Amino acid sequence: MDAYDWSPPAPGRIVSGPSALDSLPGLLSELDLARVVLVTSPSMARSPVFAMARERAGDHVVHATVAPHSPMADVRKLRDLAVATGAGGYLALGGSSVIDTVKAAVWLDLGTTRRRSVAIPAMFGGAEVTSRAGVTDEGRKVGIGDERIVPDVVVLDPRVPAALPSRLTHVSVSNALAHCVEGLAGTGRSPLSDAFYLRSLALIRDGVDRVDDRHGALSAFQSAAVLAALPRVRMAAAHAIVHVLAPVLGVPHAVAHGVVCRTVMSYTAPAVPDRHTLIAETLHAPAALDGVTAVLDRLGVPRGLCAAGVDRAQLPLVADALLESGLPGNPRPIGGRDDLLRILERAWTGELPRTW
Secondary structure, X not given: OOOOOOOOOOOXXXXXXXXXXXXXXXXXXXXXXXXXXXXXXXXXXXXXXXXXXXXXXXEEEEXXXXXXXXXXXXHHHHHHHHHHXXXXXXEEEEOHHHHHHHHHHHHHOOOOOOOEEEEEEOOOOXXXXXXXXEEEEOOEEEEEEOHHHOXXXXXXXXHHHHOOOHHHXXXXXXXXXXXXXXXXXXXXXXXXXXXXXXXXXXXXXXXXHOOOOHHHHHHHHHHHHHHHHOXXXXXXXXXXXXXXXXXXXXXXXXXHHHHHHHHHHHHHHHHOHHHHHHHHHHOOOOOHXXXXXXXXXXXXXXXXXXXXXXXXXXXXXXXXHHHHHOOOOOOOOOOOHHHHHHXXXXXXXXXXXXXX
């Protein structure tokens, strides 16, 4: 019998469907939100789905300047806007940076009030259901954690990611894939968390197989992202590397997750053969790494950071930043700077060795 200590997912409500966005007026009314701040990014504000959200948001003001990696300066501006306009909460429309910005703004006010929030994700990072927010403060990644910042309602409507170019949405699925791969091998895993990750992997596989049915594929990816983010399994080296690498080198989070997940998965493989067997079986692949690589290829994720424009000479900066914050835990331990640089070099080239 397996022994484990597992905390259930944070509370919250999820409303999903091909026209879920149409339920927004009723949801805001149930939350007693007479006025909200509609929060999004400049690119999302230009999409047709932004106009759809405005039509359904009731009395609202707009904050459409969210930048990648959720800078704390922008979080404070958002909170100040909510205070100045008397908004009772936030409506987040966009990717993880938008949702984390809202969660951080809620966190800033927890000492005096709790503004409610509704998340309408456009990507597949899963931030909409977690009790953590990743922000950047003076260029450094900072984590915020509190159960009370979890959005009260999540609205999953495939029309939202469909409003964005498919190359962006497909690459974003690597966020969910990385959660699954690392969560299945994580030290805090359990049969309960495995059930979430394996079902998420199956939905990712199905979504990739039916990518020509865009709305059907996007619906599968939306559910996969939520399932992959719900278990509270501590992520390992791949996530730690991405959270430093992405803001330091300016690499899109999803691209970094796809590349680094595959690399660290290769490095970790000897320590978790049984976990890789589960991944291979779920992806209908001869080997776990083959299956993950095939999915990433079909999603359009580059195999190496070099293809994402990363300067090889900057890799030591990432290694040093990781050492400063503490070596990330991993099923196969990372011994020090040399091991980190080996992993980063392989992530840069995209060429994985037969043995490490």
